[in-house]
Amino acid sequence: xxxxxxxxxxxxxxxxxxxxxxxxxxxxxxxxxxxxxxxxxxxxxxxxxxxxxxxxxxxxxxxxxxxxxxxxxxxxxxxxxxxxxxxxxxxxxxxxxxxxxxxxxxxxxxxxxxxxxxxxxxxxxxxxxxxxxxxxxxxxxxxxxxxxxxxxxxxxxxxxxxxxxxxxxxxxxxxxxxxxxxxxxxxxxxxxxxxxxxxxxxxxxxxxxxxxxxxxxxxxxxxxxxxxxxxxxxxxxxxxxxxxxxxxxxxxxxxxxxxxxxxxxxxxxxxxxxxxxxxxxxxxxxxxxxxxxxxxxxxxxxxxxxxxxxxxxxxxxxxxxxxxxxxxxxxxxxxxxxxxxxxxxxxxxxxxxxxxxxxxxxxxxxxxxxxxxxxxxxxxxxxxxxxxxxxxxxx
Amino acid sequence: xxxxxxxxxxxxxxxxxxxxxxxxxxxxxxxxxxxxxxxxxxxxxxxxxxxxxxxxxxxxxxxxxxxxxxxxxxxxxxxxxxxxxxxxxxxxxxxxxxxxxxxxxxxxxxxxxxxxxxxxxxxxxxxxxxxxxxxxxxxxxxxxxxxxxxxxxxxxxxxxxxxxxxxxxxxxxxxxxxxxxxxxxx
Numbered sequence: 001x002x003x004x005x006x007x008x009x010x011x012x013x014x015x016x017x018x019x020x021x022x023x024x025x026x027x028x029x030x031x032x033x034x035x036x037x038x039x040x041x042x043x044x045x046x047x048x049x050x051x052x053x054x055x056x057x058x059x060x061x062x063x064x065x066x067x068x069x070x071x072x073x074x075x076x077x078x079x080x081x082x083x084x085x086x087x088x089x090x091x092x093x094x095x096x097x098x099x100x101x102x103x104x105x106x107x108x109x110x111x112x113x114x115x116x117x118x119x120x121x122x123x124x125x126x127x128x129x130x131x132x133x134x135x136x137x138x139x140x141x142x143x144x145x146x147x148x149x150x151x152x153x154x155x156x157x158x159x160x161x162x163x164x165x166x167x168x169x170x171x172x173x174x175x176x177x178x179x180x181x182x183x184x185x186x187x188x189x190x191x192x193x194x195x196x197x198x199x200x201x202x203x204x205x206x207x208x209x210x211x212x213x214x215x216x217x218x219x220x221x222x223x224x225x226x227x228x229x230x231x232x233x234x235x236x237x238x239x240x241x242x243x244x245x246x247x248x249x250x251x252x253x254x255x256x257x258x259x260x261x262x263x264x265x266x267x268x269x270x271x272x273x274x275x276x277x278x279x280x281x282x283x284x285x286x287x288x289x290x291x292x293x294x295x296x297x298x299x300x301x302x303x304x305x306x307x308x309x310x311x312x313x314x315x316x317x318x319x320x321x322x323x324x325x326x327x328x329x330x331x332x333x334x335x336x337x338x339x340x341x342x343x344x345x346x347x348x349x350x351x352x353x354x355x356x357x358x359x360x361x362x363x364x365x366x367x368x369x370x371x372x373x374x375x376x377x378x379x380x381x382x383x384x385x386x387x388x389x390x391x392x393x394x395x
Numbered sequence: 396x397x398x399x400x401x402x403x404x405x406x407x408x409x410x411x412x413x414x415x416x417x418x419x420x421x422x423x424x425x426x427x428x429x430x431x432x433x434x435x436x437x438x439x440x441x442x443x444x445x446x447x448x449x450x451x452x453x454x455x456x457x458x459x460x461x462x463x464x465x466x467x468x469x470x471x472x473x474x475x476x477x478x479x480x481x482x483x484x485x486x487x488x489x490x491x492x493x494x495x496x497x498x499x500x501x502x503x504x505x506x507x508x509x510x511x512x513x514x515x516x517x518x519x520x521x522x523x524x525x526x527x528x529x530x531x532x533x534x535x536x537x538x539x540x541x542x543x544x545x546x547x548x549x550x551x552x553x554x555x556x557x558x559x560x561x562x563x564x565x566x567x568x569x570x571x572x573x574x575x576x577x578x579x580x581x
Contacts, residue, residue, distance in 0.1 A: 067523040075533055237443040240496040258471050259418070327415060328447070328464060328475065341449050341462065354449040356464075361496040369495070394523050 023061055025053055032060065035376075039068045043146060043380030046390040048363065050383070054376055062371035064364050070394040077353050082108055082182070083317035085350065090176050092355055093392045095138070098131040099333045100340075100355070101180040106261075107342035107353075108182040110327045112314075119308030120184035125262040126300045127170075127179055128331070129293055134163040135334040136290040137204070139387055143283045144215045146381040147224045152214050155207055162200045169193060184311030194301050201294050208291055216287065225280035229370060229382040232277065239369070240361040243336020244285045245386055249277035255332035267299050279385040286387075289334070321348045335359060335387045357392025364393065396420075396472055399440060407432050411477075419473045429478040430488045433463055436474060437493055442467045445493070448500035450508050454535040457482050459508060463490075485510040489518075507533035 018024045025032050038049035047068040053061040073092050077085040089104045090097040102124060109116065116124075137160040141152030164174040169190055171177035179186050215221050233249045235241060246253055254271035256264040272288035274281035314320070322344040330339040336358035343352040363386065370382055400412060400420060411423035424432055436442040446464035453460060456479075463476040480487055489512040491498040501512040502522040509531035512518050530537055563570070 067521075067525065070523045072532065072539065075537075075539060078535075079539070237445075238495050240445055240494060253468060258468075326421070326451075326462075328419070328473070337446070339447065341447060341464070343451050352449070352451040354447065356447045360499065364499045365496045 025061060027053075031055055037379050039065075041380075043383075045363075045383050045388045048388070048390040048393070050367070050371065050379065052371065052376070052379065057376045059371050059374050059376060059379070062368045064368055066364075066390055066394045069391055073395045074353050074355070078350060081318065081348055082320055082322065082350065085353070086178055086181070087176075089353070090178065091391075092395050093333075093338075093357065093389055094175065095335075095389050096131045096135050096333050097176050098127050098180065099331055099338045101178065102128060102331055103329050103338065103340035103355075104342075104353075105180050105182045106329045106331075107327050107340055108322065110329060111322050111325045111342065111344055112182070114183055114312055114314060116184045116312055117309035119188075119305055120310045120312075121262050122300065122304035123185045123189070123310065124180055125264065125267075126297065126304065127177070127185075128262070129296050129300060130163055130167065132334045133204075133290070133293045133297065134160045134167075136286060136293060137163065137207075139334065139384075140283065140286050140290050141211055141215070143225070143279070143286075143381070143384055144211075144218075144221060146384045147221055149215060149218070149221065152211050155210065159200070159204055159207055162203065166193070166197050166200065169196070181311075183314040184309070186310075188307065188310060197297070197301070201297060204290075204294055208287075208294070212287070216284065222280065224378075224381065225278065225283060225385075226276075227278055227280075228378050229279045229282075229374065229385055230277050231282075231366075231370070235366070235369075239366045241336075241366060242358050242361075243332070243334070243387075244282055244289065245336065245358075245362060245366075247271055247273045248281040248285045250275045255330050255337055259330065261331060263300070263303075266303060267296055269296055269299075279381055282385045286334075319348070321346065322350075330356075333358070335362075335389060338392075355392060355395050357389065357395075359387075359389045359392050362386040363388035363390065396470070403432065406435075418471055419475070421475045421477055423477045423479075426478050426480050426487065429461070429463070429476055430490050432476055433465065433490055434493060436465055436476075440467070441469060442474065444468050445497060446473070448497060448504070450504050450510065450533075452482075452508065452533070452535045453479075454482070459485055459510060461487060461504075461510075480510070487512055489513060489515040491515045507531055509534065 027034060032053050032055050034053050036049055036051055038044035039047050049065040051063045051065060052059050073088050076088050085104060086101065090100045092100050137156045141156035145153040167177055168174050170193065171179040231241065231245060231249055236246045236249060236251050242253065250273050252271050252273050257271060269292055272285050272292065274285050324344060324346045326343040328339060328341050330337055338358065339356035341354040342350060345351040367383060367386060367388065371379060374382060403409060403422065404412065407424055407428050409422050409424055413421040415421060442465040444466040446466050449462045451460040458479045459482055461478050461480060465474050485508065487510060489501060491501060498515055498517055501515050502517060502520060504510045505512065505518055506522045506524055529542065
């Protein structure tokens with residue numbers, strides 16, 4: 001199918017190469033123009049910029065610039081008590097802050113030898129899937145938005161707001177929740193929560209049907225997305241590609257399946273995959289993940305117990321010291337493997353914390369590589385299709 | 396995997412082996428052999444996914460700890476290779492030729508810790524900081540508070556108060572300066 005719409009011309013002779021293989025870009029020759037895409041551009045996925053050199057409408061060189069958002073979170077956490085790291089850590093990724101909470105709690109529990117109650121595991125699984133759902137409700141129609149299909153984005157944002165309402169009801173916060181803490185979670189589900197969430201999921205079911213007609217059956221969307229921004233299978237390991245971007249080339253890697261954590265082994269699901277590796281394939285994978293996430297939330301609500309312990313005892317958080325050690329914990333966010341390297345030195349503060357966000361590789365090395373030979377009008381589509389999130393690059 | 400670790404131990408004279416989980420092991424190795432070991436694991440043992448390159452500053456020992464996290468996707472196994480390098484003139488052999496994204500990790504470590512990776516073609520490019528003339532900011536001796544006090548002078552109109560006095564004045568403006576003392580207590 002991809003060959004049908006593959007209208008990209010062969011530009012392999014442009015630009016001229018020097019003998020050593022480097023680019024021969026002479027801006028004074030009037031053949032090339034240098035442009036900045038971002039940081040203030042509505043199509044850019046957050047606070048980053050891509051410096052591109054174009055020949056006509058074709059990109060010959062691209063370089064990602066970050067640093068517009070650097071707040072030194074990792075450094076700040078090194079100077080704070082373990083519990084004080086939470087408000088800082090969750091802000092490392094705005095799109096899905098719950099994964100930060102989970103990884104930070106899991107790292108502290110690993111190093112302190114704390115096991116959490118079963119009910120807390122179920123609630124954590126539910127919250128992480130709700131976080132995935134609200135993220136996908138932005139990303140799936142957002143891909144259409146890069147091709148001027150703004151309607152789907154508005155539907156998605158409305159439904160995402162309903163999920164944020166549920167978050168507010170459960171945790172008190174809409175974006176940043178601080179619901180997952182070392183030892184467990186902060187509270188049980190409020191009365192009638194499941195029913196209200198189910199009402200929202202039914203609306204999302206309708207959205208799933210409508211968005212298919214709007215995007216995936218749309219000739220314009222297909223024409224713009226098929227055969228554009230192709231990831232080759234051999235790049236997956238070379239560039240450290242993870243998550244839906246890797247699954248779109250047929251490599252079925254999912255931390256929830258491969259390194260099962262929380263209650264995922266009790267849930268019935270298979271990570272969706274595609275084969276073409278283009279924007280359309282990545283959108284399809286995310287669309288099917290959206291359907292799957294709704295199903296997973298229903299499975300969790302059906303299987304989880306009504307009541308139970310939600311928190312294991314932990315030391316006094318103001319005097320908590322953790323023995324010297326280090327751990328790497330990981331989870332599957334909507335963008336792929338989300339990991340945290342956590343080192344302690346026996347004091348009451350962490351020695352080092354390093355977040356491994358999927359965008360680190362996707363938005364830097366991979367994007368720079370993919371944009372070469374792409375058309376200038378596809379820059380934002382490719383960027384959004386990789387689901388890049390700059391805050392996790394410059395923690 | 397136990398066989399693999401034993402083989403690696405003999406071949407590369409590992410200085411420490413720590414099993415964190417069933418499918419996760421930390422190997423500590425001398426600086427000279429670290430990249431050889433990473434290359435061997437990639438080329439011969441199927442550790443095709445490079446997860447993370449990180450650094451820990453052990454300032455009290457005068458060392459940086461570099462940690463290379465490798466993943467074996469088929470057998471779902473992880474190895475973290477740790478090696479110590481001197482903090483003074485910190486330098487490590489580059490491994491950018493093994494995976495494309497290592498180049499970015501090394502650029503970050505150069506900027507944040509001042510570790511040099513010679514032969515990485517992009518090592519001199521700015522990553523996050525531009526025009527930075529202080530010591531690398533992720534080093535332990537870099538004091539963020541002192542830096543911000545030095546760089547960002549207090550804005551006009553912003554005053555600082557002693558919280559106890561401020562709240563007392565705000566909540567109980569008419570309270571007597573000294574509390575009355577009961578005669579019994581005298």
